[in-house]
Amino acid sequence: MASAIEIDAVRRALQLARRGPRGLNPQVGAVILSPDGGVLAEGFHRGAGTPHAEVDALSQLAPGAARGTTAVVTLEPCNHTGRTGPCAQALIDAGVARVVYALDDPTDAAAGGAERLRGAGVDVESGVDAVAALELISDWMALQRTGRPHVTVKWAQSLDGRAAAADGTSQWITGPAARRDVHVRRAHADAIVVGTGTVRADDPALTARADNGSLLETQPTPVIIGESETAPDAAVRRHPRAPLFYATHDLPAVLADLAEQGVQRVFVEGGPTLASAFVRAGLADELLVYVAPVLLGGSRLAVGDVGVSTIDEARRLAVASLENLGDDLLIVARPVSTRETEGPHASPEPSRAHDGTAAAEPARATARENEGDA
Structure with missing residues (x-):
């Protein structure tokens, strides 16, 4: 003893x-x-x-x-x-x-x-x-069991499930407490993932910040997925960690490459298209849904096609926690069938250009460029 x-x-x-x-x-x-x-x-x-x-x-x-x-x-x-x-x-x-x-x-x-x-x-x-x-x-x-990082997919939405108003504006659907929580969770991730559409539309810094705007001690590596080029003066290029650019839509391949680099936890914050792609591919281990008590209406849904054509195909989730953040609600949910029971996701090497340009070799189209704000 x-x-x-x-x-x-x-x-x-x-x-x-x-x-x-x-x-x-x-x-x-x-x-x-x-x-x-x-x-x-x-x-x-x-x-x-x-x-x-x-x-x-x-x-x-x-x-x-x-x-x-x-x-x-x-x-x-x-x-x-x-x-x-x-x-x-x-x-x-x-x-x-x-x-x-x-x-x-x-x-x-x-x-x-x-x-x-x-x-x-x-x-x-x-x-x-x-x-x-x-x-x-x-x-x-x-990571040893599954061969890929743990994936958390986050989005913010109105009470009626919209990510933006009809004109595309979305800042801010949620309040300060919810946004503060997001930055803390960013800091706990090894990588933060968005699509090229989000970079083009919102020019996000993808940093983890305190209330006063200062950088938190730990920062996730920014990961940009999509075939569109990222502007030379994009804010993400000034991130404390060098961003990784994947000119591909093959999400399993991206995750496999990140795993080879030692990334253990991924935070997907890329908007409706990218979030839906991760869910549709069965690659979302955890969902963070920030719900604001507002109504927006319109067609800008927080989640798009997740591969469900009939109710029998619905993706069942288990709610892990509910938390009030100011006027907003955070729902943490996980798939009923987790990746630990499904085994590793084998995938080929991605077509990647770390300088942000498109790679020459085309990849399987399993995700499309993101549109709109996270």
């Missing part, structure tokens, strides 16, 4: 893990404790190709100084050789006597570190604060 000191060390390791980037590898933290429980070293994983958390912590100690110590880690020490060697073996070679970790490694390639440690005579304790560790890397784990 883990001691109180070791439990505290796991919590500290979780804090350290959050310093590392979200990406191709999970966020992992490590603490090395002396036999009497003092902290000798701390480490965390700084990104693909860099030392893993355990090795990062061990590197701060003099040769032989780790002998007889306890290594506390948020994730089971890996048991494979990739860009770096197996952490389980590094701990064994360093003479670590005990390993305490929170969560078993979920991947076939890296799992087995605990067994390797025990085989070498190291005392191993697992499952300490596993719930917190799972929460930390849940998006990364979902």
